[in-house]
Every structure is written in structure tokens, then in C-alpha cells.
Amino acid sequence: xxxxxxxxxxxxxxxxxxxxxxxxxxxxxxxxxxxxxxxxxxxxxxxxxxxxxxxxxxxxxxxxxxxxxxxxxxxxxxxxxxxxxxxxxxxxxxxxxxxxxxxxxxxxxxxxxxxxxxxxxxxxxxxxxxxxxxxxxxxxxxxxxxxxxxxxxxxxxxxxxxxxxxxxxxxxxxxxxxxxxxxxxxxxxxxxxxxxxxxxxxxxxxxxxxxxxxxxxxxxxxxxxxxxxxxxxxxxxxxxxxxxxxxxxxxxxxxxx
Amino acid sequence: xxxxxxxxxxxxxxxxxxxxxxxxxxxxxxxxxxxxxxxxxxxxxxxxxxxxxxxxxxxxxxxxxxxxxxxxxxxxxxxxxxxxxxxxxxxxxxxxxxxxxxxxxxxxxxxxxxxxxxxxxxxxxxxxxxxxxxxxxxxxxxxxxxxxxxxxxxxxxxxxxxxxxxxxxxxxxxxxxxxxxxxxxxxxxxxxxxxxxxxxxxxxxxxxxxxxxxxxxxxxxxxxxxxxxxxxxxxxxxxxxxxxxxxxxxxxxxxxxxxxxxxxxxxxxxxxxxxxxxxxxxxxxxxxxxxxxxxxxxxxxxxxxxxxxxxxxxxxxxxxxxxxxxxxxxxxxxxxxxxxxxxxxxxxxxxxxxxxxxxxxxxxxxxxxxxxxxxxxxxxxxxxxxxxxxxxxxxxxxxxxxxxxxxxxxxxxxxxxxxxxxxxxxxxxxxxxxxxxxxxxxxxxxxxxxxxxxxxxxxx
Numbered sequence: 001x002x003x004x005x006x007x008x009x010x011x012x013x014x015x016x017x018x019x020x021x022x023x024x025x026x027x028x029x030x031x032x033x034x035x036x037x038x039x040x041x042x043x044x045x046x047x048x049x050x051x052x053x054x055x056x057x058x059x060x061x062x063x064x065x066x067x068x069x070x071x072x073x074x075x076x077x078x079x080x081x082x083x084x085x086x087x088x089x090x091x092x093x094x095x096x097x098x099x100x101x102x103x104x105x106x107x108x109x110x111x112x113x114x115x116x117x118x119x120x121x122x123x124x125x126x127x128x129x130x131x132x133x134x135x136x137x138x139x140x141x142x143x144x145x146x147x148x149x150x151x152x153x154x155x156x157x158x159x160x161x162x163x164x165x166x167x168x169x170x171x172x173x174x175x176x177x178x179x180x181x182x183x184x185x186x187x188x189x190x191x192x193x194x195x196x197x198x199x200x201x202x203x204x205x206x207x208x209x210x211x212x213x214x215x216x217x218x219x220x221x222x223x224x225x226x227x228x229x230x231x232x233x234x235x236x237x238x239x240x241x242x243x244x245x246x247x248x249x250x251x252x253x254x255x256x257x
Numbered sequence: 258x259x260x261x262x263x264x265x266x267x268x269x270x271x272x273x274x275x276x277x278x279x280x281x282x283x284x285x286x287x288x289x290x291x292x293x294x295x296x297x298x299x300x301x302x303x304x305x306x307x308x309x310x311x312x313x314x315x316x317x318x319x320x321x322x323x324x325x326x327x328x329x330x331x332x333x334x335x336x337x338x339x340x341x342x343x344x345x346x347x348x349x350x351x352x353x354x355x356x357x358x359x360x361x362x363x364x365x366x367x368x369x370x371x372x373x374x375x376x377x378x379x380x381x382x383x384x385x386x387x388x389x390x391x392x393x394x395x396x397x398x399x400x401x402x403x404x405x406x407x408x409x410x411x412x413x414x415x416x417x418x419x420x421x422x423x424x425x426x427x428x429x430x431x432x433x434x435x436x437x438x439x440x441x442x443x444x445x446x447x448x449x450x451x452x453x454x455x456x457x458x459x460x461x462x463x464x465x466x467x468x469x470x471x472x473x474x475x476x477x478x479x480x481x482x483x484x485x486x487x488x489x490x491x492x493x494x495x496x497x498x499x500x501x502x503x504x505x506x507x508x509x510x511x512x513x514x515x516x517x518x519x520x521x522x523x524x525x526x527x528x529x530x531x532x533x534x535x536x537x538x539x540x541x542x543x544x545x546x547x548x549x550x551x552x553x554x555x556x557x558x559x560x561x562x563x564x565x566x567x568x569x570x571x572x573x574x575x576x577x578x579x580x581x582x583x584x585x586x587x588x589x590x591x592x593x594x595x596x597x598x599x600x601x602x603x604x605x606x607x608x609x610x611x612x613x614x615x616x617x618x619x620x621x622x623x624x625x626x627x628x629x630x631x632x633x634x635x636x637x638x639x640x641x642x643x644x645x646x647x648x649x650x651x652x653x654x655x656x657x658x659x660x661x662x663x664x665x666x667x668x669x670x671x672x673x674x675x676x677x678x679x680x681x682x683x684x685x686x687x688x689x690x691x692x693x694x695x696x697x698x699x700x701x702x703x704x705x706x707x708x709x710x711x712x713x714x715x716x717x
Contacts, residue, residue, distance in 0.1 A: 160312075161311060165334055168363060177350060
């Protein structure tokens with residue numbers, strides 16, 4: 001009997017179940033249990049009364065927004081230049097920009113910290129943002145570069161032909177047509193930044209605490225249930241914001257039509 | 258027509274990309290309100306010429322004058338002309354209305370004026386009901402119309418059209434040809450149209466510019482180009498034709514396919530080798546030999562919808578293509594007649610291959626960087642000297658296997674001359690060699706090339 005094509009997808013479903021669904025379920029189960037294993041809402045409620053955790057959460061979102069904005073500000077022009085054959089004819093330059101992604105983020109962060117120490121720079125929010133931009137910039141450049149690279153240049157020529165100055169061509173044609181790349185770049189930078197903890201630990205000596213740090217601290221001190229609850233809350237809040245954000249975007253697109 | 262009537266003048270325009278000269282010294286003027294077509298096979302430079310006029314590329318040399326102003330280095334957004342792009346390039350993030358309004362909004366035209374003009378343009382291209390539609394939801398023909406409306410909305414003085422009909426199916430293309438022509442009449446502005454389709458060019462244009470390998474071959478009205486092609490390339494590219502080797506015996510008398518014919522051409526000199534073009538519909542064919550200039554027998558007869566396409570083997574062994582409204586049975590003997598004014602005599606671009614060669618020793622020459630044996634030079638030349646050599650078209654020997662030749666090349670053009678094929682071979686080093694042969698080759702065939710020592714003639 002021939003194997004149905006559908007059968008080939010089983011390994012992936014198993015993978016998803018074991019590495020995505022099961023951990024999520026475990027997080028949820030732990031979040032709603034007290035240390036004795038009884039069902040409770042206490043962990044969730046505790047977060048909303050824990051001003052320390054709330055503050056850290058706000059700081060995390062703020063840092064994530066700042067990091068994303070910086071990455072976009074630096075990454076978009078870089079992607080644009082890389083995709084423009086007038087300035088860049090070689091794939092090697094593109095690879096050079098992506099190269100940091102091949103080195104473990106933790107190592108790069110440690111190296112950066114070492115560099116700052118050597119230069120005598122005070123560790124704080126500035127160094128934190130530097131490290132984050134350094135770590136996440138390629139994740140912003142790559143999707144935007146991909147979209148720009150595949151974009152049909154005749155759109156830009158057509159706009160110029162109709163009287164658009166190079167600036168107008170950029171804002172009215174290039175940017176809107178690369179929106180898909182911008183959105184995936186933002187997603188790939190924003191979400192991991194909220195939950196990061198290693199960068200803040202090494203680059204601020206925990207002077208700036210991020211939400212990821214609190215989760216890590218709780219888990220490290222065996223407060224599994226509260227840690228799980230925090231993780232779940234973070235997941236839900238990020239999920240909701242991105243969901244709304246995406247929705248907003250769709251509405252914007254529709255209103256443009 | 259005076260110079261005032263020129264809207265665009267192009268002087269000594271040249272452009273190359275890397276090693277390839279795409280345009281070589283183009284000179285051209287375009288009249289106000291004219292429908293002019295750049296026609297030629299792919300790679301002839303027609304699109305590059307249009308892009309230079311549109312401002313999307315800059316020439317290496319030469320100038321483009323529009324309305325008396327030099328616009329050679331003016332960026333596209335400041336040029337008073339608009340383009341319909343080959344794949345339309347409609348903005349996918351905007352709907353039909355916003356696409357057409359794009360240029361108007363940039364120019365700060367007031368909103369009610371924009372409304373009015375967009376509606377008018379869309380109505381003109383019969384797309385009035387599609388204002389709110391997404392670009393992706395339109396068919397190819399509809400996108401085409403929107404692209405034309407968008408380009409015309411800015412009220413340009415000149416409209417550039419880059420093979421705009423090539424993406425449409427045959428029926429739609431015919432309809433759009435007529436519509437474009439009407440639109441041109443209605444708008445009264447200059448249309449510069451680029452196509453590789455000779456029929457499209459003949460149907461639509463006031464003036465046709467035939468191009469080949471970066472050079473203009475001929476400029477003229479469709480009738481001129483069709484009836485009086487200046488060379489075999491134009492004759493072969495435009496319409497069906499019989500192109501034959503001929504000898505101009507004296508003024509008004511030419512010999513080909515083994516017969517003397519009266520013609521209307523003068524000034525070619527006596528006993529000069531020339532090419533003649535005879536359109537298939539200009540050969541009169543009849544079932545009797547009485548009154549015929551020459552005879553032959555029918556080898557094939559195919560109905561083509563309006564006329565029959567007949568191939569005839571003449572008494573001297575040449576094959577001619579004839580179009581006639583009446584069918585003729587295969588094998589029958591027929592008489593044929595060609596009127597003097599229907600014989601178009603053309604100068605041959607050359608009568609043999611001529612090139613520089615380097616003397617290696619008394620019996621060897623370097624031609625196209627390969628070593629050829631030749632007849633003893635008799636010690637007249639020193640090694641390293643450069644001589645000019647000639648090789649007749651029919652003395653170049655083509656081999657099936659590239660390795661069997663001293664040189665190799667690719668068959669890049671084939672012309673049937675009634676009793677033999679006239680081939681253009683592009684040598685791997687980039688030079689061209691012309692070859693007359695009875696063997697059948699296909700375009701793109703790779704061939705080995707040999708030349709016998711006795712056929713390499715020193716000519717200077």
C-alpha cells in the first residue's frame with residue numbers, strides 16, 4: 001500500500017507537540033498551581049500586586065520599543081543600500097552584515113561587556129541598548145533586505161516617471177512596498193527583546209532589570225509556579241499586542257483602499 | 258517640415274553596458290504629434306534608446322534635446338514625458354484611482370481637478386467603473402488600460418510605450434492596437450512606441466525606425482520601409498520577402514534567377530553585385546507561359562486565410578515564395594511576371610569577408626586569433642606584419658563538430674536566397690563571418706569553421 005503523502009507531516013506534528021505545545025501546557029499548568037500542586041489563581045494575582053514586577057515589565061516594554069526603533073532606524077537604510085545594485089554589487093557584503101548571526105549571542109554579549117570594561121565605560125542603559133542593537137540588528141536587516149531585493153525596480157522608475165522626487169519615491173513607493181519586511185523585522189526584534197535577560201545581566205550588571213531577568217530569578221530560586229505565571233502573562237500580553245497591531249495594520253491597508 | 262516641428266532631437270547618442278555597445282551613434286528627430294516606432298529584434302537597443310529618452314539611464318555620449326532644451330542629464334521626474342512600462346508597473350498598494358491620480362497628487366493639483374481628470378482618463382480607456390478596484394484583481398488588458406490612463410493623466414507632451422502589448426494575447430493585442438491608434442489621434446501628442454513585432458509597427462506608426470545591433474538601419478513611413486527596404490536586414494525583418502543575389506547590368510536592367518529584368522533603379526554602376534527584394538504578392542503567377550518572363554513548377558501551395566502561399570521552383574533552379582488569391586496545383590508548370598517597379602534593388606553591405614590578419618610565417622596567417630594555413634606569401638611580408646585578407650562567402654567551410662574547425666562560432670542569422678542560404682556566423686571572439694552554403698543549418702547551431710589555403714586572398 002502506498003504511503004499517503006499526509007503521513008510525511010507526522011514527524012513535524014510530533015515535533016510541534018513535544019517542543020511547542022507540551023512546554024506551553026506545562027507553563028500554564030505550573031502557573032495555576034501552588035507549590036503543593038493545588039489549583040490557584042494566586043500566582044497571577046500576585047503579579048498585579050507586585051509593583052516591582054509591574055515596573056520591570058514596563059521597563060522591558062520600553063527597552064524593547066527603543067531597541068526595535070533603533071534597529072529599524074539603522075537597519076532599513078542598511079537593507080536599502082545592500083539591495084541597491086548601484087551601491088552594492090556583491091553578495092559578500094550582505095553576508096558580512098549577517099555574519100554576527102553565526103556567532104552565539106551570549107558570546108557576543110560577553111565580548112561586548114569585556115570591551116566596555118576595558119574601555120572603562122559605565123555599564124547602564126546605554127550599554128544595554130548598544131548590546132541589544134548589536135545582537136538584533138541582523139534580524140531587522142535581513143527580512144527588509146529580502147523584500148527590497150525582490151522588489152521590481154520598475155515601480156520606482158514609474159513613480160519617478162510620474163514626477164516623484166527621489167524622496168517621494170522612497171516614502172510613497174519603496175517604504176509601502178517593503179512593509180511586509182518591516183513588519184517581520186519588528187516582530188523578530190521586539191518579541192525576543194522583551195524576554196531577554198542575558199544581555200541585561202552582562203551589559204548592566206543587573207542594574208537594569210528586564211522582565212526576563214525576573215522570570216529567571218524566580219525559577220533559579222525554585223519559585224517555579226510564580227515564574228511560570230510571569231512567563232504566561234508575558235506571553236499573553238505580547239500575543240495580544242501583536243494581534244492588535246497586526247489587526248491595526250490590516251485596517252490601515254484596507255482604509256488605504 | 259522645419260526644425261520648429263521637432264519635439265525631440267537625438268544627436269550622436271551612444272551607450273554601452275560593460276563591453277557591449279548597446280547604442281552606436283544614434284541620430285534621430287521626432288516630430289510633434291507623430292506616432293513613431295522603434296522596431297527591431299531583441300538586443301537591437303530599442304528599449305535602451307527609450308530608457309535614455311525617459312531618463313532612466315544616461316548616455317555615454319551624445320545629447321537629447323526636447324523642445325529646444327538639452328535634457329540629457331535631467332532626472333526622469335523633471336522630464337515632461339511619461340511612460341507605459343512593459344509590465345505596466347502599476348503600484349500594487351494603491352487602487353486604480355490612486356494609481357491614475359499618483360502623478361497629479363505629486364504636482365499638487367487641486368482635489369476636484371484630480372477627480373475630474375482621473376475620471377476622464379479612466380473613461381477614455383473604458384475603465385470608468387473600475388476606480389476602486391485592486392490592481393491584482395484586473396486582467397492583463399485592464400492593467401494595460403490603467404497604465405495608459407496613469408501615464409496620460411499628467412498630460413505629457415510625449416508618451417513612451419515600451420512593448421506595451423507584448424503581454425497580451427493575440428486577439429486583445431489587435432484590439433489594443435486600434436485603440437492606441439485612436440487614442441493617439443484624440444490626444445494629438447507624440448507617441449514613441451517600442452516593439453519587435455513588425456506587423457504592429459506597420460499597422461500603427463507614422464514613422465518606423467528599424468534598428469539592428471545598436472544602429473539605425475532605416476527611418477521611414479511604413480510604406481517606404483515595406484516597399485523600399487534599404488538592405489537585406491530590413492527586407493527580411495519587415496514582412497515576407499524573396500531576397501536574391503543579383504547583378505546590376507546597367508541602369509534599369511538587373512539580372513537574377515538567370516534572367517534579365519527591367520527595373521527602375523539607376524546609379525548602381527555596371528555589372529555590380531546587388532541584392533534584390535521581391536515581395537511575394539508582387540510576383541504574378543499564371544497557368545500559361547505566354548507573356549511570362551520566366552517559368553517554373555509549383556512545389557507547394559498552402560491556403561493562408563485570404564491568399565494562397567505558393568512555392569515555385571523556377572526554370573533556373575531558384576525557389577520563390579508567391580502569394581496569390583488563386584490556388585495552383587502542385588507540379589503544374591506556371592509562368593511568372595515581375596513588374597519593374599516591384600523590384601527593389603539594394604546595395605550589398607559587402608561582397609566578401611574582409612579582415613586583418615597577422616603574418617606568422619610565409620605559409621601561415623593569424624586570423625581572428627587562430628592560425629590558418631595560406632598559399633605561400635613569396636617572402637613579401639615579414640612575420641608580425643598585418644595584411645588585409647578576403648574570403649568569399651562560399652569559400653568558408655562549416656563543420657558539424659566545433660572541434661573539426663580551426664575557429665568555431667554560432668549561426669546567428671539565416672537568410673534564404675532562392676538557391677542557397679546566406680548565414681551570419683558570430684565567431685567566439687565576437688567578429689562576424691558571412692557564409693553562403695547549400696547545407697541547412699539552424700539558428701543557434703555551433704559550427705566549426707575551416708578555410709582552404711587557396712581561398713584566403715591577400716588584398717592589401
